[in-house]
Amino acid sequence: xxxxxxxxxxxxxxxxxxxVEAANSGHPGMPMGMADAATALFTRHLKYDSADPKWxxxxxxVLSAGHGSMLIYALLYLTGYARPTLEDIRNFRQLNSxxxxxxxxxxxxxxxxxxxxxxxxxxxxxxxxxxxRHLNAIYGDELVDHRTFxxxxxxxxxxxxxxxxxxxxxxxxxxxLIVLWDDNRITIDGxxxxxxxxxxxARHAACGWQTLEVDGLEAGKVGQAIxxxxxxxxxxxxxxxxxxxxxxxxxxxxxxxxxAALGKDEVEAARKELGLEPNEFTxxxxxxxxxxxxxQRGSAQHAEWNRRLDASGKKAEFLARMEGKAGxxxxxxxIAKLLADLKPVATRKASxxxxxxxxxxxxxxxxxxxxxxxxxxxxxxxxxxxTSDNYGGRYIxxxxxxxxMAAAMNGMALHGGVIPYGGTFLVFADYCRPAxxxxxxxxxxxxxxxxxxxxxxxxxxxxxxxxxxxxxxxAMPGLEVYRPADAxxxxxxxxxxxxxxxxxxxxxxxxxxxxxxxxxxxxNLSARGAYRLKAAGAARKVILLATGSEVExxxxxxxxxxxxxxxxxxxxxxxxxxxxxxxxxYREDIxxxxxxxxxxxxxxxxxxxxxxxxxxxxxxxRIGIDRFGASAPAxxxxxxxxxxxxxxxxxxxxxxxxxxxx
Ligand SMILES: Cc1ncc(C[n+]2csc(CCOP(=O)(O)OP(=O)(O)O)c2C)c(N)n1
Ligand SMILES: [Mg+2]
Numbered sequence: 001x002x003x004x005x006x007x008x009x010x011x012x013x014x015x016x017x018x019x020v021e022a023a024n025s026g027h028p029g030m031p032m033g034m035a036d037a038a039t040a041l042f043t044r045h046l047k048y049d050s051a052d053p054k055w056x057x058x059x060x061x062v063l064s065a066g067h068g069s070m071l072i073y074a075l076l077y078l079t080g081y082a083r084p085t086l087e088d089i090r091n092f093r094q095l096n097s098x099x100x101x102x103x104x105x106x107x108x109x110x111x112x113x114x115x116x117x118x119x120x121x122x123x124x125x126x127x128x129x130x131x132x133r134h135l136n137a138i139y140g141d142e143l144v145d146h147r148t149f150x151x152x153x154x155x156x157x158x159x160x161x162x163x164x165x166x167x168x169x170x171x172x173x174x175x176x177l178i179v180l181w182d183d184n185r186i187t188i189d190g191x192x193x194x195x196x197x198x199x200x201x202a203r204h205a206a207c208g209w210q211t212l213e214v215d216g217l218e219a220g221k222v223g224q225a226i227x228x229x230x231x232x233x234x235x236x237x238x239x240x241x242x243x244x245x246x247x248x249x250x251x252x253x254x255x256x257x258x259x260a261a262l263g264k265d266e267v268e269a270a271r272k273e274l275g276l277e278p279n280e281f282t283x284x285x286x287x288x289x290x291x292x293x294x295x296q297r298g299s300a301q302h303a304e305w306n307r308r309l310d311a312s313g314k315k316a317e318f319l320a321r322m323e324g325k326a327g328x329x330x331x332x333x334x335i336a337k338l339l340a341d342l343k344p345v346a347t348r349k350a351s352x353x354x355x356x357x358x359x360x361x362x363x364x365x366x367x368x369x370x371x372x373x374x375x376x377x378x379x380x381x382x383x384x385x386x387t388s389d390n391y392g393g394r395y396i397x398x399x400x401x402x403x404x405m406a407a408a409m410n411g412m413a414l415h416g417g418v419i420p421y422g423g424t425f426l427v428f429a430d431y432c433r434p435a436x437x438x439x440x441x442x443x444x445x446x447x448x449x450x451x452x453x454x455x456x457x458x459x460x461x462x463x464x465x466x467x468x469x470x471x472x473x474x475a476m477p478g479l480e481v482y483r484p485a486d487a488x489x490x491x492x493x494x495x496x497x498x499x500x501x502x503x504x505x506x507x508x509x510x511x512x513x514x515x516x517x518x519x520x521x522x523x524n525l526s527a528r529g530a531y532r533l534k535a536a537g538a539a540r541k542v543i544l545l546a547t548g549s550e551v552e553x554x555x556x557x558x559x560x561x562x563x564x565x566x567x568x569x570x571x572x573x574x575x576x577x578x579x580x581x582x583x584x585x586y587r588e589d590i591x592x593x594x595x596x597x598x599x600x601x602x603x604x605x606x607x608x609x610x611x612x613x614x615x616x617x618x619x620x621x622r623i624g625i626d627r628f629g630a631s632a633p634a635x636x637x638x639x640x641x642x643x644x645x646x647x648x649x650x651x652x653x654x655x656x657x658x659x660x661x662x
Contacts, residue, residue, distance in 0.1 A: 006036065008039045008287060010287075011074070011283045012031055012039065012070075013270070014280075018280040019070050022092065023093040023094065023261075024261050025101075026092060028070070030184075030244065033242040033246050034065075037222045040220070041226060051299060056417070057144060060147075061150075063103055063121065063150075065182060066102040066103050066116035067153075070092065073103075078291035080291070082109075083109070084099050089281070102115060106443065112414060113125075114442045120410075121150065122150050125179075125411055127407065127408035128148045129177040129235075130386070130391075130396070132144060132148065132415065133176065134391050139314065146176070147230070149178050157181060157200055158195070163203075168398065168401060168404050173388035178235070179235070180222070186255050186258065187258070211236070211239065212229065213239040214240055222238070321417050324445055327362065328362040330358055330361040331357075333357070335488055345515075346512050347484050347489075348508040350484070351377055351490050352379075353487065356381060359394070365394065365420075366412065368409075375451060378422070403435055406422065409446045410446060427466045436476065443501055444503055446504075447498075447504050447505075447506065448505040450507050452510045453549075454606040456511045456549050458511070458634035459631055465628070467625055469607065470483065470607045470608075474576050478503070479504075481505045483507040484526060485547070486514070488515070489517060489574055496524060509548060513549050513552060529574070529577065529578030530591075531590065534569065536569050540567040541599060543599055544568055544570045544602050544604060550604045550606055550643060553648065557649045557652070561652060564653070566652075596620050600655065600656055601617060602620060603615060603616050604648060605623075606638075607625060608624055608625065
């Protein structure tokens with residue numbers, strides 16, 4: 001006789017309780033409450049092959065309620081993925097176990113995305129569903145025909161990003177997105193009555209979703225709802241009414257089961273209640289065998305898919321695309337064109353020009369903007385919109401949903417097959433920062449096109465003028481930040497972004513910038529992070545380090561210094577991240593390790609000076625802005641804040657004189 005769905009689900013409950021108990025840390029309540037619903041999904045509906053977690057046409061499963069990580073670890077183990085092993089699960093939350101506190105996409109191939117920051121899993125799933133429809137439009141049902149399933153908790157649905165994600169999914173009619181809501185009416189502080197009385201279901205319905213309600217503790221009922229969800233053209237929210245910590249007789253239904261070990265006595269009581277094996281980490285043979293069989297359910301489908309791929313004539317192209325191979329030889333001819341027609345241009349415009357070449361050469365890019373298309377210059381000629389009527393389009397109107405956009409881009413990138421880029425104002429990086437952080441943590445290949453990168457944006461004033469943003473984004477591990485100085489650098493930075501395996505952020509000017517790179521160079525100098533743009537004429541006494549729109553000002557300031565017999569290098573530094581990883585000889589050549597008495601180093605950037613001492617030394621000179629900006633025309637602001645050749649040159653001379661007196 002086959003074990004019942006409940007017995008299969010109880011194996012999840014047992015592993016979750018035991019792992020959390022062993023670690024004395026973790027979240028047993030959510031996996032125990034959703035074990036039946038997850039069993040319904042993984043035994044009957046989800047398309048996957050545990051032997052090949054990377055099968056491109058698998059359904060994507062996102063555990064948005066990432067604190068319930070033991071749910072996915074248990075499912076992967078039970079269905080027979082190579083990892084985690086039972087040993088890995090025994091070491092839940094310990095150093096070097098892939099069973100990290102929250103699911104990490106880089107730890108286990110069966111974990112599609114990193115979750116834990118609530119709301120973002122579901123928002124990334126929206127991106128996965130977009131990528132699926134887009135690739136389906138290109139390759140057809142034979143190669144791309146899958147769904148995205150999400151398990152989300154109360155917290156996921158409360159977060160602001162949920163509103164953005166649900167709105168976007170409804171608008172794009174992402175019918176292949178199916179969300180199972182763990183409606184246990186409990187969060188950490190206690191009952192959801194403490195903080196929520198909105199009608200979550202009505203909100204989804206209002207956004208164009210199908211909504212269903214079931215007893216989440218009955219796998220059969222959940223399965224029927226999933227069938228209805230699959231049959232409907234709309235995205236679906238399945239409200240699964242559950243009991244947190246189900247099976248722990250004294251604690252279930254309470255916040256006590258949310259995020260702490262149940263304790264020895266309660267675990268024993270739960271074992272009795274659920275009819276589990278007496279020993280920890282033990283799954284009955286017949287239950288494990290049934291689960292393992294379930295894990296192979298997709299292998300026949302997978303084999304058929306392989307045959308279709310072989311017969312498609314598109315195998316090499318499809319696989320290369322899914323692996324994210326960028327390719328496209330657009331950079332050299334594009335730069336040649338720029339050099340043949342040198343003129344002042346804003347780097348946001350230069351980015352659009354580069355994108356014209358990139359989008360033509362690289363079919364996998366999908367652009368977009370959070371309602372600033374004309375300002376971010378993210379849409380290129382002939383780029384069609386991706387809409388519910390035309391999923392093959394390559395431009396997404398995200399609406400004013402910066403966080404939703406960034407999270408969706410992460411989902412698209414992690415789905416594979418597309419390289420997303422999206423724009424907003426640099427100052428609103430703060431609105432999507434949690435998703436930028438997850439791009440970096442997950443190594444998602446996403447390009448952020450952040451324009452209006454300083455006081456240079458002018459009249460919109462301090463609310464719109466980034467000050468601390470560049471340095472704070474540079475502080476984020478795994479994110480490559482570039483601030484190009486002209487059109488050639490912008491093209492080089494785009495090339496570097498497309499070479500980067502992880503996320504890149506381009507900070508671009510609103511205002512026109514004079515070309516500083518007027519001759520062809522053999523290598524991509526911006527990819528070096530910093531390079532000598534102008535060598536000192538007289539004996540070198542100063543190195544001016546500048547980025548973006550301040551590079552041309554630094555060049556003019558250097559000329560004034562030279563006129564006074566002070567030799568000055570100008571180093572353009574589009575990316576501190578890239579410079580820091582150059583070899584020691586290169587860094588020594590650009591920024592020799594000598595005292596500021598011998599060669600004064602000066603940073604020039606229209607943003608916070610915090611952190612620039614890393615390159616200027618403590619006694620160097622840092623020219624920046626350590627206050628909020630102001631509302632005025634850009635040229636007035638540059639003058640007001642001291643970003644003119646005169647002001648810079650005189651500050652340098654001043655600094656040298658004061659220093660020499662000490
Ligand atoms: C953005 C974010 N804020 C706060 C937390 C901390 N946190 C983790 S779980 C949780 C409560 C979530 O409640 P719910 O989704 O209902 O999960 P349940 O208690 O039902 O398992 C909170 C506040 C988080 N992980 N992410
Ligand atoms: Mg809850």
